[in-house]
Amino acid sequence: MHIEVLISPSPISPASPHSRPDVGALATFTGLVRGSENDLPISALVYEAYQPMAEIVMHRLLTELAAAHPCHSVFVQHRIGVVPVGETAIHIAIQARHRAPAFALLAAFMDRLKQDVPIWKTDTLS
Amino acid sequence: MHIEVLISPSPISPASPHSRPDVGALATFTGLVRGSENDLPISALVYEAYQPMAEIVMHRLLTELAAAHPCHSVFVQHRIGVVPVGETAIHIAIQARHRAPAFALLAAFMDRLKQDVPIWKTDTLS
Amino acid sequence: MTVLYFAHARRITGVSQEEIPATAPLTVSAFWDRLIQHHPDLAALRTSSRLARDNDFLPSSAHIEPTDEIAVIPPVSGG
Amino acid sequence: MTVLYFAHARRITGVSQEEIPATAPLTVSAFWDRLIQHHPDLAALRTSSRLARDNDFLPSSAHIEPTDEIAVIPPVSGG
Numbered sequence: 001m002h003i004e005v006l007i008s009p010s011p012i013s014p015a016s017p018h019s020r021p022d023v024g025a026l027a028t029f030t031g032l033v034r035g036s037e038n039d040l041p042i043s044a045l046v047y048e049a050y051q052p053m054a055e056i057v058m059h060r061l062l063t064e065l066a067a068a069h070p071c072h073s074v075f076v077q078h079r080i081g082v083v084p085v086g087e088t089a090i091h092i093a094i095q096a097r098h099r100a101p102a103f104a105l106l107a108a109f110m111d112r113l114k115q116d117v118p119i120w121k122t123d124t125l126s
Numbered sequence: 127m128h129i130e131v132l133i134s135p136s137p138i139s140p141a142s143p144h145s146r147p148d149v150g151a152l153a154t155f156t157g158l159v160r161g162s163e164n165d166l167p168i169s170a171l172v173y174e175a176y177q178p179m180a181e182i183v184m185h186r187l188l189t190e191l192a193a194a195h196p197c198h199s200v201f202v203q204h205r206i207g208v209v210p211v212g213e214t215a216i217h218i219a220i221q222a223r224h225r226a227p228a229f230a231l232l233a234a235f236m237d238r239l240k241q242d243v244p245i246w247k248t249d250t251l252s
Numbered sequence: 253m254t255v256l257y258f259a260h261a262r263r264i265t266g267v268s269q270e271e272i273p274a275t276a277p278l279t280v281s282a283f284w285d286r287l288i289q290h291h292p293d294l295a296a297l298r299t300s301s302r303l304a305r306d307n308d309f310l311p312s313s314a315h316i317e318p319t320d321e322i323a324v325i326p327p328v329s330g331g
Numbered sequence: 332m333t334v335l336y337f338a339h340a341r342r343i344t345g346v347s348q349e350e351i352p353a354t355a356p357l358t359v360s361a362f363w364d365r366l367i368q369h370h371p372d373l374a375a376l377r378t379s380s381r382l383a384r385d386n387d388f389l390p391s392s393a394h395i396e397p398t399d400e401i402a403v404i405p406p407v408s409g410g
Contacts, residue, residue, distance in 0.1 A: 019158065019212045021160060021161030021162070021211055021212060022160060022161065022162075023158055023160070024157065024158055024159075024160045025155065025156070025157060025158070026154075026155070026156040026158065027153070027154070027155050027156075027232075028152075028153070028154045028155075028156075029151065029152070029153050029154075029225060029228075029229075030151070030152040030153075030154075031150065031151060031225070031410050032145065032149055032150055032151070032152065033150075034147060034148060034149070034150045034223070035147030035148065036147070036148075047409065048337060048338055049409070050335070050337050050383075050402060050404070052386065053383060053386040053402065054409070056386040057386065057387075078409060078410075085147055086145045086147060089409075089410065090409070090410050097160070099155060099157070099233075099236060102155075103155075103229065103232070103233050106153075106229070107225075107229050110225060110410060113409055113410050114407065114408070114409065114410050115407070116388075116407065117407055117409050118337065118383070118402070118404050118407055118409075119407055119408070119409025119410070120337065120338035120339075120405065120407055120408050120409065121408045121409075122338050122339075122342075157331050173330065174258060174259055175330070176256070176258050176304075176323060176325070178307065179304060179307040179323065180330070182307040183307065183308075204330060204331075215330075215331065216330070216331050236331060239330055239331050240328065240329070240330065240331050241328070242309070242328065243328055243330050244258065244304070244323070244325050244328055244330075245328055245329070245330025245331070246258065246259035246260075246326065246328055246329050246330065247329045247330075248259050248260075248263075
């Protein structure tokens with residue numbers, strides 16, 4: 001499986017992954033900053049990462065999970081620093097032959113990311 | 127839940143749904159035409175729909191499924207006619223507060239679509 | 253009755269729509285018998301296909317009126 | 332030992348990195364005792380945080396060498 005992981009303070013513009021004739025399914029997830037946190041309005045979240053550990057752990061998790069859910073490619077982008085409301089904090093694109101492994105890998109990876117990848121929301125800006 | 131369903135012979139260009147500050151999750155699925163069918167190379171698939179029943183059934187399924195998986199919006203596009211290899215036959219974009227209902231609605235809707243929505247692959251072009 | 257044929261059903265009948273004369277309501281089973289009288293090869297689709305009226309699938313207990321428009325829906329394969 | 336602090340741990344210590352002198356290997360538990368000696372408020376993070384070395388989480392059975400670089404990883408909240 002082809003894996004690309006990128007953590008960067010730049011805004012995320014989700015490019016379509018390069019198409020291949022054996023790809024029948026593309027599943028994506030975009031995590032966006034909502035306008036409130038604990039019912040209080042906010043203008044942005046601040047994210048921090050332990051690089052490169054966060055990138056390495058994401059790589060490792062994806063490789064592990066792909067054994068159960070074989071896919072062709074995964075592209076993960078996580079933004080750090082200030083991420084304004086409505087903008088993208090994380091974008092994941094998974095290509096596979098069929099939709100089932102793509103959906104399963106996507107959901108399982110997000111669960112593991114929220115347990116094991118050293119990235120933190122450190123602050124809310126109001 | 128806001129629902130938009132579109133069946134059309136035009137190529138699908140998946141526009142980003144309008145963002146709202148209460149949307150924290152955007153899940154999408156793109157179904158693409160693969161280069162082979164039953165191990166034989168093909169150049170395109172031909173899709174046919176019973177309109178408007180297909181649109182109405184998709185609307186109804188989404189409304190039903192959203193009771194269990196509440197989301198903010200769903201946008202479904204299905205292409206009909208000749209769809210060349212590598213191009214998109216179906217695109218679904220679901221916006222929700224959190225990722226879990228978006229993933230669940232996406233997977234459940236695709237399962238039901240493949241059982242109950244009167245759209246057919248009627249031909250393969252080699 | 254107006255009957256609409258899609259996908260494999262249309263290939264068998266050669267038409268996408270036809271009128272089938274009826275003077276009284278038919279059960280789903282009698283409706284299929286009638287279709288197969290007109291198009292014997294539709295018998296191959298009988299168990300796998302569903303009928304629809306007013307954008308909804310018909311239960312097997314339905315009655316079909318002479319004025320109905322009925323669609324023959326072979327197994328679907330969208331997505 | 333070099334210790335890296337992230338997120339809430341960095342807020343508590345006020346530094347993102349520091350040297351803590353050690354002459355012999357430490358268990359994970361003894362390492363935490365040492366950190367909390369230097370920064371008493373880190374005690375609040377002890378049960379919820381994990382330690383990492385070489386881009387991997389340390390098992391609680393690990394030994395930490397005087398030359399190691401150890402990261403203190405409070406509960407994560409990415410995505």
